[in-house]
Amino acid sequence: MATHPAPSPVAPTNPTFAGGDALGGAGSTPAFSPLYQQIKGLILQSLQSGEWKPGEAIPSEMDLAARFRVSQGTVRKAIDELAAEHLVVRRQGKGTFVATHAEQHVQYRFLKLQPDNGDIQSEGPAERTIIDCKRLRASAEIARALSLRSGDPVLQVRRVLAYAGVPTILEELWLPGAPFKGLTAERLSNYNGPMYALFETEFGVRMVRAEESIRAVNPDEEQSQLLNVPISAPLLSVERIAYTYNDTPMELRRGLYRTDTHHYRNALS
């Protein structure tokens, strides 16, 4: 595996068209794909297949250029896009590294709740309490969100996050059963750090992007007790679907946020 003997994965010398051009022009869309996009796809495959693990360095731009038989500039543009999508992180003088949720700086990348006074760092990490972790069968709703079939095995986790002793977030999340075989309440409790970091190291599942739908709601009886708020208290309902590579949904998470001391922060551009 030390040398890659000219796999020639792309057009031999010049940039060409990609797609089913061999079919004789039957294609409806010309589907022009620039070389750097093809290279990006190949790098993506290697990331996906685990050839380079989270936190590790990927080969240098020169190495990749030689491996794919393109110029350094073309590899550079491919990596630029991967870096913009936070799939890799560039560090001048050191190399390019596979992104990870275990990083100190980008911890809790997907959690947008912030304390009203003081920044995130000063608040410190939340106190986590697992309520339960059950194995059950997907309802139609859960199945649809996770691209499963109704009745497929799923894992349900519920937990509370507290800041300075005040329960602030109540989360309920569902994971597809197969990729997370062996996940238990105990392993969750013992792990110290972001849940997504545990998913990476223990199950090889890397969350790459997510989408959230936010509403204002009132808690039900149980929720109001767990969060220690009156049943009439308005709460933020945050439903998240998190995706791995290839836009494969791997988690449905429903959060209830108290917003009397915290707020959901969002940058628009």
Place this chain on the structure above:
Amino acid sequence: MATHPAPSPVAPTNPTFAGGDALGGAGSTPAFSPLYQQIKGLILQSLQSGEWKPGEAIPSEMDLAARFRVSQGTVRKAIDELAAEHLVVRRQGKGTFVATHAEQHVQYRFLKLQPDNGDIQSEGPAERTIIDCKRLRASAEIARALSLRSGDPVLQVRRVLAYAGVPTILEELWLPGAPFKGLTAERLSNYNGPMYALFETEFGVRMVRAEESIRAVNPDEEQSQLLNVPISAPLLSVERIAYTYNDTPMELRRGLYRTDTHHYRNALS
């Protein structure tokens, strides 16, 4: 103004350092600034000064390269960043255009509320009703948000947005008095299109980015009447500060969103 006779705004031939290097090494930060960043700054100045107006084309990459006496590739990288920040829009074969909120495709770029069923397009534009438009003096809180002094003149606008006849959004917004001299309820009512588009064409104020803080709240008596919901209904409180160039705050907007038929959508990456 047809030709720019070698203004030589940057280092004559080679990339050099920027910053107060002439002070004799007293600077604490070396402050290296790549050429393309300097070019970006110069283009930004021209955008800001109104040399090219929203919707217009800026000079071609070749022209800018000649004007700034750098290579096309350097100009390209500068424009790449401006395009990534949505300050300009590239269109292959046509040119690069100053971004505008009046565009058909990117209308309501900052409004993240979406109908639960069906996409945004099918819903059509909201019915807008101006409640009032008052000229008053900034409270300490408003002044801080807009980088003004307490007592400075500000403009307050309140309005309701309804979809399919259902009042869904109640907005209250404050604008600094000086740049928006002449804005009246009538002009707002008569204008058809995004408010930010009116700001561009009538007042030369271009909103470039914004930050939102979101909470769950209950309405007060007046708010509940205007939105036609019970006083116990949980609502989304969305406080936005919108910025022009140079991170200058130009609007404070407080929205109350009903989330029984709509939701706030956010993409995380």
Place this chain on the structure above:
DNA sequence: CAGTGGTCTAGACCACTGG
């Protein structure tokens, strides 16, 4: 067809990191 942005290359040099 000319003009625009978009891609690709090859080579030079710079800034940063670590041994």
Place this chain on the structure above:
DNA sequence: CAGTGGTCTAGACCACTGC
């Protein structure tokens, strides 16, 4: 010091738009 990513250049060619 060698190796990495970062910048800059010059030139060629491609894809898209509109006249």
